[in-house]
Amino acid sequence: VDGLPVYSSNDVANHRDETTGVWISYKSGVYDITSFIKSHPGGNKILLGAGGSVEPFWTLYAIHKQPQILALMEEYRIGNLTKGEEHLAMMNMDDPYANEPQRHPVLTIRTKKPFNAETPASLLVENFITPTEIFYIRHHFPVPDVDLSSDDYSIEIVGIDEKQSLNLNLDQLKTVYTPHSVTASLQCSGNRRSEMNRVKPVKGLEWAQGAMGNAVWKGVRLRDVLLDLGVKDSDENDNWHVRFDGLDMDPTSAPYAVSIPLSKAMDPRGDVILAYEMNGETLTRDHGFPLRVVVPGTTGARWVKWLTRIEVSKNESESHWQQNDYKSFNPSADWAKVDWSTAPAIQEMPVTSVICDPQDGETTTLQDGKLQLRGLRYAWSGGGRGIVRVDISLDLGKTWHVAELIDPVGLNRQWAWTRWRADLPVAVKETEVWVRAVDSAYNTQPEGMEHIWNMRGVMAVGYHKIKVSVNA
Ligand code: MTE
Ligand code: MO
Numbered sequence: 001v002d003g004l005p006v007y008s009s010n011d012v013a014n015h016r017d018e019t020t021g022v023w024i025s026y027k028s029g030v031y032d033i034t035s036f037i038k039s040h041p042g043g044n045k046i047l048l049g050a051g052g053s054v055e056p057f058w059t060l061y062a063i064h065k066q067p068q069i070l071a072l073m074e075e076y077r078i079g080n081l082t083k084g085e086e087h088l089a090m091m092n093m094d095d096p097y098a099n100e101p102q103r104h105p106v107l108t109i110r111t112k113k114p115f116n117a118e119t120p121a122s123l124l125v126e127n128f129i130t131p132t133e134i135f136y137i138r139h140h141f142p143v144p145d146v147d148l149s150s151d152d153y154s155i156e157i158v159g160i161d162e163k164q165s166l167n168l169n170l171d172q173l174k175t176v177y178t179p180h181s182v183t184a185s186l187q188c189s190g191n192r193r194s195e196m197n198r199v200k201p202v203k204g205l206e207w208a209q210g211a212m213g214n215a216v217w218k219g220v221r222l223r224d225v226l227l228d229l230g231v232k233d234s235d236e237n238d239n240w241h242v243r244f245d246g247l248d249m250d251p252t253s254a255p256y257a258v259s260i261p262l263s264k265a266m267d268p269r270g271d272v273i274l275a276y277e278m279n280g281e282t283l284t285r286d287h288g289f290p291l292r293v294v295v296p297g298t299t300g301a302r303w304v305k306w307l308t309r310i311e312v313s314k315n316e317s318e319s320h321w322q323q324n325d326y327k328s329f330n331p332s333a334d335w336a337k338v339d340w341s342t343a344p345a346i347q348e349m350p351v352t353s354v355i356c357d358p359q360d361g362e363t364t365t366l367q368d369g370k371l372q373l374r375g376l377r378y379a380w381s382g383g384g385r386g387i388v389r390v391d392i393s394l395d396l397g398k399t400w401h402v403a404e405l406i407d408p409v410g411l412n413r414q415w416a417w418t419r420w421r422a423d424l425p426v427a428v429k430e431t432e433v434w435v436r437a438v439d440s441a442y443n444t445q446p447e448g449m450e451h452i453w454n455m456r457g458v459m460a461v462g463y464h465k466i467k468v469s470v471n472a
Pocket of ligand 2: 138188190300
């Protein structure tokens with residue numbers, strides 16, 4: 001490295017396209033990635049970083065700072081940056097976040113770039129249907145901007161055999177297939193992570209209880225599209241998968257991609273749709289305009305936004321998000337040693353429940369001597385399993401009260417959350433409130449976060465425990 005030529009940030013900036021060659025810098029290294037671009041499936045999207053430092057891109061997503069990617073980069077190294085010019089090289093970068101949509105100021109921001117924000121608990125379930133403007137947002141990258149009038153946008157759908165393929169634009173999709181609406185809650189695998197983080201630090205966004213919302217989604221059934229493609233509704237393909245690609249990409253031009261079991265997609269009662277509407281309106285950019293997958297009962301990570309490609313495959317997606325993220329491990333597993341291939345990707349989520357009002361640590365006034373847990377609270381389970389009961393304890397689990405369920409609940413195919421309320425007598429000044437839900441398969445929540453603790457902080461579904469002070 002020491003003997004290599006020295007280039008200024010201007011030299012790097014003068015190499016931004018294929019005629020001059022494409023150079024980038026990373027820390028003090030200068031790299032000619034012209035040949036790398038060609039060999040890359042994501043093609044020239046990587047040119048966004050051309051002529052400047054890739055660091056702003058790489059901080060978007062820590063995975064790229066892995067040794068194997070750094071080693072790969074070193075193969076393209078041609079020289080060193082003039083000392084002290086690292087910051088100049090950074091300025092030559094176009095900001096990939098320059099074109100983000102406006103967001104509602106009430107959202108609690110967890111990270112700005114990429115944008116991640118949740119609904120404050122005080123607003124969360126005031127409504128059975130969460131208003132789109134305050135619905136939580138979880139992005140891994142900058143938000144794609146699709147111009148439907150430009151004809152650039154279409155959805156490529158590929159079967160197991162290359163001959164099976166369809167290419168549809170949004171209008172075609174809407175005219176060919178019958179619309180279908182579904183009311184379904186969307187929850188991030190990391191919802192409530194902050195409660196787990198309190199036990200012992202985990203890696204991930206510090207979500208409180210608001211990385212979840214409930215909406216009415218309208219679109220076309222994925223099943224109908226796949227039947228058209230020639231996919232058989234038979235048990236021969238029970239272990240196959242459907243892969244989805246979004247338009248958003250990581251700095252190596254790999255799109256956000258994941259997969260779900262084909263059996264879920266083909267299930268006529270599975271309600272998997274390709275949605276173009278949310279709460280009666282065109283999808284917003286933040287929620288996947290123009291098209292996203294809605295996989296009711298399944299974790300948020302599989303609901304791919306800005307959908308551009310669907311592929312039926314015998315194997316799961318090979319993406320980072322399917323293979324090396326969104327999995328849970330034994331509480332003693334650690335990042336350094338864990339073998340990600342030993343755990344399945346999260347699909348259906350376990351049962352969970354939350355008290356949003358009062359909040360942990362709040363002082364509340366009794367009504368007729370009773371503590372009112374009637375503000376904001378939800379319970380939900382994955383796989384369409386309805387909530388059959390919500391239990392509350394005010395004495396650390398010695399005795400339990402049964403809450404009243406407010407929203408209508410089905411036992412199966414119940415994709416939406418269920419709100420509940422309880423008015424409970426309390427005779428003490430300080431009390432700890434515990435809640436847990438029971439789903440239609442009699443699954444319930446584990447008591448402590450400590451025993452389900454996992455390094456990624458996913459599926460933090462222990463009892464929700466809050467401390468409240470009461471004014472008699
Ligand atoms: N789809 C794409 N293309 N890119 C993403 O970053 N994030 C996923 C999922 N779909 C993501 C995506 C995750 S982890 C979640 S929890 C949900 O989208 C969040 O959806 P929302 O932002 O509409 O609430
Ligand atoms: Mo998520």
